[in-house]
Amino acid sequence: MKKVVLLIAGVALFASNVDEINKKLDLLLQKINQLEKKVDKKDAEIEKLKTQLKLQKQEMKKETQNVKTDIQKQMALKSCKRLKVVDFKYKYHDEVIPYYDVSLTLKNTYPKKVTYISGNLYVEDKDGVTIFQDFFKRKVDLPVGGEVTFSHTHQLNSEIEKYLKDENPQNLKIYFTPIQVEFADGTLTQCN
Numbered sequence: 001m002k003k004v005v006l007l008i009a010g011v012a013l014f015a016s017n018v019d020e021i022n023k024k025l026d027l028l029l030q031k032i033n034q035l036e037k038k039v040d041k042k043d044a045e046i047e048k049l050k051t052q053l054k055l056q057k058q059e060m061k062k063e064t065q066n067v068k069t070d071i072q073k074q075m076a077l078k079s080c081k082r083l084k085v086v087d088f089k090y091k092y093h094d095e096v097i098p099y100y101d102v103s104l105t106l107k108n109t110y111p112k113k114v115t116y117i118s119g120n121l122y123v124e125d126k127d128g129v130t131i132f133q134d135f136f137k138r139k140v141d142l143p144v145g146g147e148v149t150f151s152h153t154h155q156l157n158s159e160i161e162k163y164l165k166d167e168n169p170q171n172l173k174i175y176f177t178p179i180q181v182e183f184a185d186g187t188l189t190q191c192n
Contacts, residue, residue, distance in 0.1 A: 080191035092165035116182035
């Protein structure tokens with residue numbers, strides 16, 4: 001009988017322990033569900049933050065590109081090498097005072113319309129010796145990508161300029177160095 005009483009006591013004890021264990025398991029399951037909900041909520045917040053971060057990165061990239069473009073435009077405006085020689089023609093006249101009829105065509109590669117140009121034309125031979133130099137200045141109406149032609153008579157300043165008439169045009173290096181360029185909006189580029 002003792003065995004039966006012990007068995008009944010053991011079963012009763014076991015049953016009460018099972019109820020406690022079930023209650024504890026229920027509490028644990030509730031806490032796990034609460035934690036899962038918190039994790040889901042945090043995951044949603046993280047995804048939202050990732051999306052915001054991605055948008056901010058795109059905006060910053062666009063802003064950086066705009067700043068870079070603005071800097072490039074400003075640098076282009078300050079450049080002294082944006083008027084390109086497209087054509088240079090000359091005809092020598094051997095008179096009492098020798099001279100050249102000169103025609104120079106420049107192309108505007110600035111990002112703005114040019115209204116005034118002053119500068120020097122240089123012509124070098126194949127050895128890099130400047131054999132001709134002339135000064136040009138004029139008000140112009142020169143749009144972006146447009147061309148303008150200067151024509152005038154150039155009296156010889158030195159004996160070396162006579163060599164231009166005998167030089168092979170393929171051996172010549174011709175370039176224009178601006179002193180001052182004025183743009184339609186009133187801004188200036190001055191070169192030394």
